[in-house]
Amino acid sequence: MTKVKLGILREGKMPVDKRVPLSPKKCLQVLQEFPNAQLVVQPSPHRCFKDQEYTDLGIPLREDLTNCDVLFGVKEVPVDQLIPHKTYFFFSHTIKKQPHNQKLLHAVLEKGITLIDYELITNDHGEREVAFGRWAGIVGAYNGLLTYGKKWNLFDLKPAHQCVDMMDMEEEFFKVKFLPNIKIAVTGGGRVAFGAIEVLQRMGLRQVTVAEYLNEEFAEPVFAQLRSSDYHAKPGSDTWDSQDFYHNPQLYQSTFSKFAKVTDLLMVCAYWNPAAPVLFTEEDMRDPDFKINTIADISCDVDGPVPSTKRASTIAEPAYDYNPWTQKEEPAYSSTKNITVMAVDNLPCELPRNASVDFGRQLIAHIMPALINGDTHGVLERATIAKNGVLTERYQYLHDYAMGTLEQK
CATH class of the missing domain: 3.40.50.720 (NAD(P)-binding Rossmann-like Domain)
Known part of the structure; x- marks a missing residue:
């Protein structure tokens, strides 16, 4: 042979x-x-x-x-x-x-x-x-929590790329003894999203339903997984048709504003079709009810569904701030009023x-x-x-x- x-x-x-x-x-x-x-x-x-x-x-x-x-x-x-x-x-x-x-x-x-x-x-x-998607989600979720911790001076984790492997990285996030009762939204239903959820679960964070996430308050940090049907709607239709959405995303509107009002940390893991609506606009981000202050754009679509993702960041400098009022980038962690963005586009390279x-x-x-x-x-x-x-x-x-x-x- x-x-x-x-x-x-x-x-x-x-x-x-x-x-x-x-x-x-x-x-x-x-x-x-x-x-x-x-x-x-x-x-x-x-x-x-x-x-x-x-x-x-x-x-x-x-x-x-x-x-x-x-x-x-x-x-x-x-x-x-x-x-x-x-x-x-x-x-x-x-x-x-x-x-x-x-x-x-x-x-x-x-x-x-x-x-x-x-x-x-x-x-x-x-x-x-x-695919490497699972590892993009794993590293992206870790980076998102690291970014949130640095923004609010809660904890300072070792960057993922300085960890020898996943086991070493786990030792880092096990050091997180306190996380306030924030709400974390994870968008998507593929490898990337489940990689992110894997980290949140390993950290011991509680997963709640979408209805609970929107309507209830918790005495602990929680997260919810959001599917396309949770934040999109077709005008004039009361039913959700996944195939129709995937084939005709331009016919749909975003209903993400209800999540933006209760979310502290957003982890974007969903695939985005450029014909689909954006999650929210720059104007939405200036609304007093817009609560999101940290975004881990793990999918990293520049000028895509998340308007604050103005560029991909790097492994060496993974975060930058976005000022919703000037619509400009500012140095990372320069103001708590800014939205801090983590948008590394080669996350699996960190592990x-x-x-x-x-x-x-x-x-x-x-x-x-x-x-x-x-x-x-x-x-x-x-x-x-x-x-x-x-x-x-x-x-x-x-x-x-x-x-x-x-x-x-």
Whole structure:
């Protein structure tokens, strides 16, 4: 039986991402579960797992990966590092015609490459199988609580990126002995939201129903999970139709104001369609009844559903203040009258070891069987943007974008 030669890329995009598609133990698991697979790892001084952690388990390091059939990365591969006629797996960020990656897709076609995007790997119901969303939610919720604590001088937690792993981070939030009887709203129903809820539950915070959240007062901090149906309504309709909302979000209005009146800390974890209404407006934020003072925009849609998210923040400087009256950014924690925003857009990078192990688990479960044993369910076929340098039928709409002939608006 012909061996399938796999290579784990060194991340080349700047700033360097410390995550890996397969941790050392997951590499070993691949070799054990798929005997006709061979695997090498490109050395890296930056990744969260040291080179020696791979070699200690007998995983060979190799600088030159031209002998590999399939190459796995995390972020976009720099154009000058693409090896012609190979099959690549990575997050390409091209399917929405992102301008900054046009040259990347053009190079993929020019070099005869097969590109399979993790973001497009779905099951038969169209649900994503491989993602870092849970870790975005976990780190985002922790950062949100850290931000709230600093804003009100309640506690000062070690930043997530300074924690060795999730266990180390848990030791930090277990230090929180006092949290006032605030209300925390978590929007969304996907991996990101459940990651955030996981942290709140581990901290011992009580989850309440939406009705309780809106109508009752508590002697302890509580949180509620808000779904789209909780803060959207279609004029003239008394019933909620999820499919109609997802297909026609422009027909709906936001009813979030009722939550803004009782919420102290907002954790935004929901996917947002630009055609959908915003949660609230800048004018709403100046209303005396608007209570939210800290926002963890974990989804981080700049100029999206949360008007105070004027830019993505960084791991090094995760927070900034938004002044609702001047509509300008101000230094973080400069005034309690401001709304403090945490909007880091690469949150899983703060716990790279945990995020990488979890990602590798998904990769082995949902990608490796199709790659090594045959793609009988079309899992990889659906996620293939280009095959041997030609856009597949599903992604023909990217042709003008890839060729650089897309009309600029």
